[in-house]
Amino acid sequence: MIHIDIQKMLHGSSGQMLLGVDLKIKQGDFVALAGRSGSGKTTLLRILAGLESASGEIKVGDEIWQDKLTCKSVQKRGIGFVFQDYALFANMSVIENLLFVQKDKALAKHLLELTELEELQDRLPSTLSGGQQQRVSLCRALMNRPKILLMDEPLSALDPFMRAKLQQEILILHKEFQTTTIMVSHDPSEMYRLANRVVVLENGKIIQDGSAKDVLLKTSGSQKFSFEGEILDIKKIDVIYVAIISIGQQIVEVVVSENEAKNLHVEQIVRVGTKAFAPTISSR
């Protein structure tokens, strides 16, 4: 069990904000940390890692990592951390990056096999693709056999194909090393695939906390499905109004009544849902 109960004043782009989080995480859980940028996700991760200070308490199992009197140094926490920008040691080859953390050749070899990197073990990080670098970073984070694995948007710089592949590898490693994993993510499909719990932060506070399905599914009542989108334009055509809405990478038209149109405005974030028909799914 990890118990985090911390407070910290943050000076963000929108002025001061109090990051105040009280969170209990079960051992072996895979928690996704979601929320808009600037909501305090990364800071929370860094406080847990010991890279930033905060007031409050952090307890991991029976060990106190931080309370009023003590603060365990980052070196002694024995966690694994995966950065968004990989942060590999540029002067060391792939295998050296791993062995620098822990001189355990068998483990390094095993990790490189799992992530299909054995062939590249003598290459310098700068000669690898983004996906390969992030796998090295993942392997490196596991070299200390950490009990806690923290990942700060590990896959957001990668293309969708590489992302899906690495999600699979992350899941395999999470299970094999039995880590308690906390991952910052913006991608609902990624959270759904990997996490058994999703925590949403907004302005430094937890606003949602539950299973991936509960938090991520946006339908309510008898709605069959529902999407969040932004109104780009509202046009009057004869007696009806048509709202042009951008949903994900798509643009759709929705007929709205005059009364509804009055309450909507351009750039508003709305939810588009439907009840009365069965959607058809066709392959492209």
Next chain:
Amino acid sequence: MFENLEFAPFILSFKLAGITTAILFTLSLPLAWWLSQSKSKIKSFIEAVTALPIVLPPSVLGFYILWALSHNSPIGAFFDEIFGIKLVFNFTGLVVASCFYSLPFMVQPLQGGFESLNKNMLEASYISGKSRLKTLLRVALPNIKPALLSAIIITFAHTVGEFGVVLMVGGSIPGETKVASVAIYEMVEIMDYTSAHIYSAIMVSISFLVLLSVYIFNKRYVKKVGL
């Protein structure tokens, strides 16, 4: 025309530059590392003090150093009475003076190099359990090779090229404090233009070759590591 040429001033210049560079490298490394990582309030104060030798006239710097190292100041008196070391008008004094004079040329490139490092990379090292010292030696230093080379070469070259401070603190004692730049000054004074030409040409060539090799190395290194 070469029969009257003395190479002692050159040897002295390079000896002085070599010793100064070695001392400054050892002292500046922890200082530059601290400056690059620190959020302390006195950081700006320390930065301003280390940069002073760049803006001060060498005569001002030379005057203060001369005064501080002489018998008239507690520092000079202390070294003379306790260790029996005289610090003015000899080679030891020149080394001390050069260390002050060239300090910013060692500290600033090193600090710049450390500051340009990816902070996450250093943090990754701390997270994996490595101390600050080990991170400095194994991660930070190997990744700032161009800055390291620049700092060492520029400090060396700058010390070879110093004139005003050396003249004030060391005078011009042959074989002891008469370095190449002072020797050239004296040649011009006694209107020995031939020797002055030769000495100056040697200085220009060596300096140019040194700088050229730094730039070539840095270009190749950047290509290799892909910074």
